[in-house]
Amino acid sequence: xxxxxxxxxxxxxxxxxxxxxxxxxxxxxxxxxxxxxxxxxxxxxxxxxxxxxxxxxxxxxxxxxxxxxxxxxxxxxxxxxxxxxxxxxxxxxxxxxxxxxxxxxxxxxxxxxxxxxxxxxxxxxxxxxxxxxxxxxxxxxxxxxxxxxxxxxxxxxxxxxxxxxxxxxxxxxxxxxxxxxxxxxxxxxxxxxxxxxxxxxxxxxxxxxxxxxxxxxxxxxxxxxxxxxxxxxxxxxxxxxxxxxxxxxxxxxxxxxxxxxxxxxxxxxxxxxxxxxxxxxxxxxxxxxxxxxxxxxxxxxxxxxxxxxxxxxxxxxxxxxxxxxxxxxxxxxxxxxxxxxxxxxxxxxxxxxxxxxxx
Amino acid sequence: xxxxxxxxxxxxxxxxxxxxxxxxxxxxxxxxxxxxxxxxxxxxxxxxxxxxxxxxxxxxxxxxxxxxxxxxxxxxxxxxxxxxxxxxxxxxxxxxxxxxxxxxxxxxxxxxxxxxxxxxxxxxxxxxxxxxxxxxxxxxxxxxxxxxxxxxxxxxxxxxxxxxxxxxxxxxxxxxxxxxxxxxxxxxxxxxxxxxxxxxxxxxxxxxxxxxxxxxxxxxxxxxxxxxxxxxxxxxxxxxxxxxxxxxxxxxxxxxxxxxxxxxxxxxxxxxxxxxxxxxxxxxxxxxxxxxxxxxxxxxxxxxxxxxxxxxxxxxxxxxxxxxxxxxxxxxxxxxxxxxxxxxxxxxxxxxxxxxxxxxxxxxxxxxxxxxxxxxxxxxxxxxxxxx
Ligand SMILES: Cc1cc2nc3c(=O)[nH]c(=O)nc-3n(C[C@H](O)[C@H](O)[C@H](O)COP(=O)(O)OP(=O)(O)OC[C@H]3O[C@@H](n4cnc5c(N)ncnc54)[C@H](O)[C@@H]3O)c2cc1C
Numbered sequence: 071x072x073x074x075x076x077x078x079x080x081x082x083x084x085x086x087x088x089x090x091x092x093x094x095x096x097x098x099x100x101x102x103x104x105x106x107x108x109x110x111x112x113x114x115x116x117x118x119x120x121x122x123x124x125x126x127x128x129x130x131x132x133x134x135x136x137x138x139x140x141x142x143x144x145x146x147x148x149x150x151x152x153x154x155x156x157x158x159x160x161x162x163x164x165x166x167x168x169x170x171x172x173x174x175x176x177x178x179x180x181x182x183x184x185x186x187x188x189x190x191x192x193x194x195x196x197x198x199x200x201x202x203x204x205x206x207x208x209x210x211x212x213x214x215x216x217x218x219x220x221x222x223x224x225x226x227x228x229x230x231x232x233x234x235x236x237x238x239x240x241x242x243x244x245x246x247x248x249x250x251x252x253x254x255x256x257x258x259x260x261x262x263x264x265x266x267x268x269x270x271x272x273x274x275x276x277x278x279x280x281x282x283x284x285x286x287x288x289x290x291x292x293x294x295x296x297x298x299x300x301x302x303x304x305x306x307x308x309x310x311x312x313x314x315x316x317x318x319x320x321x322x323x324x325x326x327x328x329x330x331x332x333x334x335x336x337x338x339x340x341x342x343x344x345x346x347x348x349x350x351x352x353x354x355x356x357x358x359x360x361x362x363x364x365x366x367x368x369x370x371x372x373x374x375x376x377x378x379x380x381x382x383x384x385x386x387x388x389x390x391x392x393x394x395x396x397x398x399x400x401x402x403x404x405x406x407x408x409x410x411x412x413x414x415x416x417x418x419x420x421x422x423x424x425x426x427x428x429x
Numbered sequence: 430x431x432x433x434x435x436x437x438x439x440x441x442x443x444x445x446x447x448x449x450x451x452x453x454x455x456x457x458x459x460x461x462x463x464x465x466x467x468x469x470x471x472x473x474x475x476x477x478x479x480x481x482x483x484x485x486x487x488x489x490x491x492x493x494x495x496x497x498x499x500x501x502x503x504x505x506x507x508x509x510x511x512x513x514x515x516x517x518x519x520x521x522x523x524x525x526x527x528x529x530x531x532x533x534x535x536x537x538x539x540x541x542x543x544x545x546x547x548x549x550x551x552x553x554x555x556x557x558x559x560x561x562x563x564x565x566x567x568x569x570x571x572x573x574x575x576x577x578x579x580x581x582x583x584x585x586x587x588x589x590x591x592x593x594x595x596x597x598x599x600x601x602x603x604x605x606x607x608x609x610x611x612x613x614x615x616x617x618x619x620x621x622x623x624x625x626x627x628x629x630x631x632x633x634x635x636x637x638x639x640x641x642x643x644x645x646x647x648x649x650x651x652x653x654x655x656x657x658x659x660x661x662x663x664x665x666x667x668x669x670x671x672x673x674x675x676x677x678x679x680x681x682x683x684x685x686x687x688x689x690x691x692x693x694x695x696x697x698x699x700x701x702x703x704x705x706x707x708x709x710x711x712x713x714x715x716x717x718x719x720x721x722x723x724x725x726x727x728x729x730x731x732x733x734x735x736x737x738x739x740x741x742x743x744x745x746x747x748x749x750x751x752x753x754x755x756x757x758x759x760x761x762x763x764x765x766x767x768x769x770x771x772x773x774x775x776x777x778x779x780x781x782x783x784x785x786x787x788x789x790x791x792x793x794x795x796x797x798x799x800x801x802x803x804x805x806x807x808x809x810x811x812x813x814x815x816x817x
Pocket of ligand 1: 552553554555556560561562563585586587588589634637642791794795796797798799800801804816817
């Protein structure tokens with residue numbers, strides 16, 4: 071089997087990487103994070119037309135699919151860009167396929183619309199919101215980029231949830247920003263009390279399953295980008311830092327730790343693109359690929375972050391050094407939309423394993 | 430707190446080191462290869478009086494504790510004799526414990542002095558095809574007929590049975606469904622391995638090949654009542670008494686094996702030159718060996734604490750199990766790393782580490798698997814619900 075990026079995909083990636091290099095260099099990023107300003111980046115990202123890439127043209131997008139989105143997520147992760155609003159929107163998109171106007175508003179006009187699912191669990195989990203379109207009630211905790219959103223896609227009800235499109239700017243909706251250790255993303259609690267919504271004419275469970283698979287692929291891709299950045303900067307540091315009159319990178323134990331990171335990066339790359347293409351194509355094994363990507367890549371990135379910190383010694387432990395930004399992003403990616411354990415469980419559920427021995 | 434060995438203990442360590450050191454690598458390599466019991470080694474220990482180290486003085490032994498016994502067996506393993514050397518004498522060192530504690534005077538007088546002088550080889554017959562870790566599932570049955578018991582059944586893995594005159598045999602005298610507690614109704618014997626009634630077949634196995642492990646097919650074996658250890662029906666509790674010391678001895682064997690493996694790795698790491706320098710200069714090789722040293726040292730401390738507690742008559746289940754777990758793990762890891770350090774030569778028999786590797790692997794399985802240690806610690810020490 072041979073699979074590689076098309077010329078257009080490779081081009082897209084390098085142009086986006088260049089653009090991010092100019093728009094989101096470390097000093098600028100630090101300024102934004104210190105000021106709690108995600109808007110400056112988001113506006114530029116929308117204005118330059120990046121938002122529509124990876125979404126269908128008939129919904130107002132620029133064409134392409136999940137592979138393009140994964141490439142974007144990877145590059146955004148590599149820069150630790152404040153991309154929560156983008157990610158939250160990309161997860162809402164399967165729901166908006168049922169409301170082309172709302173999709174166009176999101177993709178073409180920048181009306182940020184995010185999925186109101188708790189960031190700590192797989193998006194198929196129940197939200198606890200109840201009611202009908204004229205009166206919705208309940209609280210969804212820690213919704214990714216809810217503070218950035220103008221509209222929310224809200225899953226309502228238990229077993230087979232329905233979906234409601236809810237305007238944030240109305241009396242029945244309260245958004246409470248929560249503090250995250252990873253300052254390059256944001257979450258907020260969504261409190262609904264008599265909120266109005268518009269029913270989305272699609273089957274909730276199918277849409278949420280699609281959103282879950284997209285979440286798995288895109289968070290894994292983000293983690294891959296973060297991990298690549300940590301590897302590059304760690305190798306650079308070990309060549310620069312001298313102890314015992316030689317670069318610390320000349321010590322074998324240090325080399326080996328960096329090599330282990332490289333192994334993680336390479337295997338992560340293989341599964342992330344495969345999962346993206348598989349979910350995009352609706353392959354029967356797509357749920358397995360997505361789960362493997364989320365569990366393996368995010369777990370690996372979290373471990374790589376620990377290795378990077380070790381190799382930087384005390385400097386990595388400081389606020390001044392950029393490593394902390396990526397370290398925290400990797401740690402959040404591990405938990406974002408389901409931990410490795412949660413996704414391993416989904417994997418196990420789909421495999422023909424021996425059932426647990428009776429108690 | 431005091432970490433010094435007593436004078437007696439250091440004397441024992443040095444003397445055993447000297448004596449076991451007389452049997453070189455070639456001796457063990459050949460005995461393992463040819464599946465030959467190390468008779469000369471066994472006799473040397475017997476002549477030196479070492480087999481009676483824990484046997485009470487009134488039966489000709491030295492009456493030392495498990496601390497001294499573990500030091501002895503650790504040195505034996507560490508000499509390069511490994512598990513072949515340890516298993517040759519293991520049962521003599523502490524295996525008679527149930528007999529010493531619960532046997533009749535007559536039985537003790539008849540057997541213990543011969544354990545000490547080495548003329549009596551014994552083996553331990555517990556495991557059965559259907560009863561591994563779950564000992565209460567044994568089915569070998571002893572039916573009382575006048576002043577004898579008629580025994581039928583099957584045992585498996587019984588080490589040294591080929592070389593032994595007697596067996597410490599665990600049987601059922603009541604079926605498991607006839608007793609209130611499944612640990613009741615089991616009876617222990619110390620009796621002759623009557624070859625006309627017991628068919629003994631060695632099991633081809635991965636390592637420790639100088640000492641056999643065997644299947645026993647027991648067909649109408651007649652055991653005189655005098656050979657019964659203690660009371661009928663209490664055999665399981667007698668065995669239980671010996672479990673902690675057994676774990677400590679096995680821990681000591683694993684430790685000794687790990688030590689010798691590490692020594693060989695260090696020697697080779699200093700000697701062998703690749704890319705113009707000793708391979709031990711590479712952190713990739715040096716660090717795993719340093720790590721193994723740290724792990725062996727830590728495991729040793731728990732073992733010493735466990736044996737000290739036991740000899741003081743204090744509870745030691747937690748420490749004995751932990752010692753078995755950590756020593757088996759550290760010992761195997763050291764053997765694995767020693768093999769890796771030797772590169773291709775590690776895979777040849779010539780450098781001995783392949784033998785240590787095969788032997789060290791055993792201690793993660795028998796006499797008690799690592800998983801069962803965790804079961805013990807999880808439920809008995811931490812108070813979590815029993816999982817099985
Ligand atoms: C070389 C050798 C020499 C031996 N010498 C003797 C001897 O002289 N006399 C004698 O009586 N026996 C002897 N044995 C047998 C030895 O004691 C048993 O092999 C050991 O007790 C394990 O039993 P088993 O092999 O039946 O494993 P099983 O009980 O079948 O267990 C198989 C696996 O399942 C796991 N397992 C089982 N139950 C649980 C549980 N509840 N929770 C978690 N994991 C579990 C075990 O850890 C193991 O990994 C010897 C074995 C060997 C290999």
